Amino acid sequence: MHPFRQIFQFKSFATRMSVYVLSFALVVFAVIIVLFYSYSREKVTDYAIKSTHGQLYNTAIEINNLLQTVETTMYQSVWTIEESLNDPDSLYRIIAAVAENNDLIESSGIAFEPYYYKTKGKYFMPYVSVINKKTEYSLLGSQSYDYPCMDWYLIPKLLKQDYWSEPYYDQGGGNFIMSTYSLPLLDKEGKVYAIFTANISLSRFTTMIDQLKPYSSSFTFLISRNGSYLTYPDHEKIMNETILTDAFTSNNTGLENVGQEMLAGQTHTAQIKLNGNPAYIFYSSIPHIGWSVANVCPPSIILKDLDTISGQILFGLLTGMLVLFFVIHIIIRRLVKPLAAFSESARVIATGRFNVKLPEVKSYDEIKMLHDSLAYMQQSLFDYVIKLHETTATKERIESELSIAREIQMGMIPKTFPPFPSRQDVDLYAILQPAREVGGDLYDYFIENDKLYFIIGDVSGKGVPASLFMAIARSMFRSFSRHTDSPATIVSGMNNAISENNETNMFITLIVGVLDLHSGELKICNAGHTLPVQVSPEGKVSLIEARTHLIVGIMIDHEYTNEIFYLEKGTKIFFYTDGITEAENAKKELYGEANMIKTLSANSQQDIHAIVSSVICSVAHHVQLAEQSDDLTILVIHYEPNNQKQERN
Structure with a gap:
């Protein structure tokens, strides 16, 4: 025998198997790599989600704070309006101060109930706009600009509480896309006599939203309370399409579900497809006004560095596993060869032929122990089957006798x-x-x-x-x-x-x-x-x-x-x-x-x-x-x- 083979020739089957198990260490290593990748992928994704949501939250807070400044400015001006109601022309000075003292307010006005000032006619809405730091005064209200029928007037009047309107193009008023904050003014009897308004231009938020790019290939958009796009990379969709109509047009159920959750004011992360490509969409609500801001990012960008490193490791692992496959194949063939005869004998015994002769074994390792165990099992099964036949016959006889006893017993009691x-x-x-x-x-x-x-x-x-x-x-x-x-x-x-x-x-x-x-x-x-x-x-x-x-x-x-x-x-x-x-x-x-x-x-x-x-x-x-x-x-x-x-x- 070759000296090298003598060194690795063990009589014990367990020893040989222990040596062979060492060869599978590479498989364990591969499992660890897979688990590590899964863990790393989860952590990288979680970090991206937390980071993006953090930025969205900060943006939402910033927008929320800006809107609150508008509300605060309006509330602080109410008392001056009430003191100047006897002099309607002096109201221009008040609303001019509102527009000039808050950079977010593009224009402001006070829309009075029809015929509130009989000398002013049916409509009276003093209006001030600040354009390029220049204050312009105007008086709104006519048959073509019937403000009592507009949402920004009707809704807060009916609710008797402040209201942020859906963004709209104010034709005949500010003549730009705006959202109006309406504050109803109540008299001592609790009746609304005027709506105090402040208009903000959506263009003020465009730069803020566009700058929110956690990743180079990501983009951010803003939707209103009813789902209309207020900012979007495709400018044709702004104010012309909602997130739900966009989803219906493209038959995108994932985007539809996201739209429903955004309109419900939820903050979440979803993985959907946009234009046939997978994408993460992170969204957060701006509860103060009911808007929602969202960021869309391809998963490949988030996992780009991790996938590159993982690909290199995987290539090396696959090469090693290919070599290991042939080694394991040879080892298993050697191990299974002496067991094949025992497997065939076990099948014959399972058919009830307990007198089948088992293969001879000349070694004294675990294979010999297996031979002896099969021989013992062979004899034990033979004895068990004999006892089982006897027990079954006895049980059937007892069950028959009990059945007869039941019939006799039930026959003794009247049943008619x-x-x-x-x-x-x-x-x-x-x-x-x-x-x-x-x-x-x-x-x-x-x-x-x-x-x-x-x-x-x-x-x-x-x-x-x-x-x-x-x-x-x-x-x-x-x-x-x-x-x-x-x-x-x-x-x-x-x-x-x-x-x-x-x-x-x-x-x-x-x-x-x-x-x-x-x-x-x-x-x-x-x-x-x-x-x-x-x-x-x-x-x-x-x-x-x-x-x-x-x-x-x-x-x-x-x-x-x-x-x-x-x-x-x-x-x-x-x-x-x-x-x-x-x-x-x-x-x-x-x-x-x-x-x-x-x-x-x-x-x-x-x-x-x-x-x-x-x-x-x-x-x-x-x-x-x-x-x-x-x-x-x-x-x-x-x-x-x-x-x-x-x-x-």
Whole structure:
């Protein structure tokens, strides 16, 4: 063997793999470069956004301050106007001072209500403009310049508050593109008698906006409250087009969204396309007047330096990765070669052929460990499949037996409703839903000598033991009921019989009752069961406060007594097991007695089948997807003695 190969020939597979992993360091380096570029790109972009927004904010503040100086000048002149109202010609001096003392104000005027000065006629608007530091005086107002109908006059008059108008060309007034600040003048009665105006030329902002160029290829524009371009590199769009009409014309949804946000007074950054080219647009509002200023900059300018450096690094990285690709390819081929045979063997084992012979391995490294692990897995799978077949057969047999047991159990309880179709004096409906295949709840009933015997009970525990106990209890009820009409005697007999040989310590809560269908006398013996509910003919729902005795199966010769009640015509008695009130939802919240009574009250005038269905639906709505934790059993008796009498007559 060549000496160089001897140096790098390791018996341990892990050692060889560790050496090979070092070759992937270049990949890690490439990932770091990509992450660094992404991080740098984000930081450069964030800096550009913050820097540009900072400049836009400063510009907006500057414009805002200039506009506030106009407002301040106007407010400070109001009192002089009020003192000079008796001498209308002296008003020229006041508005001249306003225009001369504020460089931003090109002209100013006071537009009085028509016929305010009867000697001056319908229109009277003294007006002063300062052009090239020369003050010119004029009087506005005529049929061709009907200022009471203009926006700058009407809006502040109606609102009774100051107002900045949309920019417009003042034909017949200032004769330039201007925005008018209107300040309504009110008399002592709160009525507007004149509008005090100051006009500023938009040309005053053009230089300020044009100088805002954070990047050489960027440009800045200003829009008004309704979106009209006030400044723009394409001068034909100024006052002739809005940002929204520009977006609609070019079918540019990105510009449309930006326009909507600018008109809403928002400050934000968006990446859109202008004339088919990507561009960042930074915009900020001038809240004082409702205008917005925006700067448009191509992303390539912002990331120009970063992209240049990143391109050089990427070229070097791609060259290195190309070389590394061939190295990794050779390494992987060498590593995979001894594993291919094991892969094929594993596929054969997965098809169920556990006796397939594994390839031989002569080395003693991790490949040998893999061979031994596959051999162990092969044997373990064989043993597991054998046990699985046995377990499946046993499970199927148990499920079959449980299914038969359920059929036998459900066959023991009456399920035909109405149970006594030939009788009109009583109706009865019941339902039993086991939580498992078989359960421990029970109900039963029969009529003998015009007396309705019934039972409802809940055996402790669940499953097969409880179902057997339930079958025994049901048989005892039938047996003891043949010899007496006293529920207490029936319960006593059942208790003594069950308690005598109760080695499993199981017990049952139950209610046994006997209803005399002629007199309406209801005798009940409650052995630890939930209290029944009575629904009166008028629909009033209340608990039947019957004495609760010791549960059945605990103590021999315990004394049980009857509780006697007399039922009115139309009375319904609702019996249930605690699987109703203790039904839990996913949050472990109980359905509760209050919810049950609320549901019964809402459906008290329904027939007994509808009442049972409403309670079951209410419980299901409470439980939702939670698993049923206990058997649900309901028994409802509706007593209607007069129906039978009418039938007999």
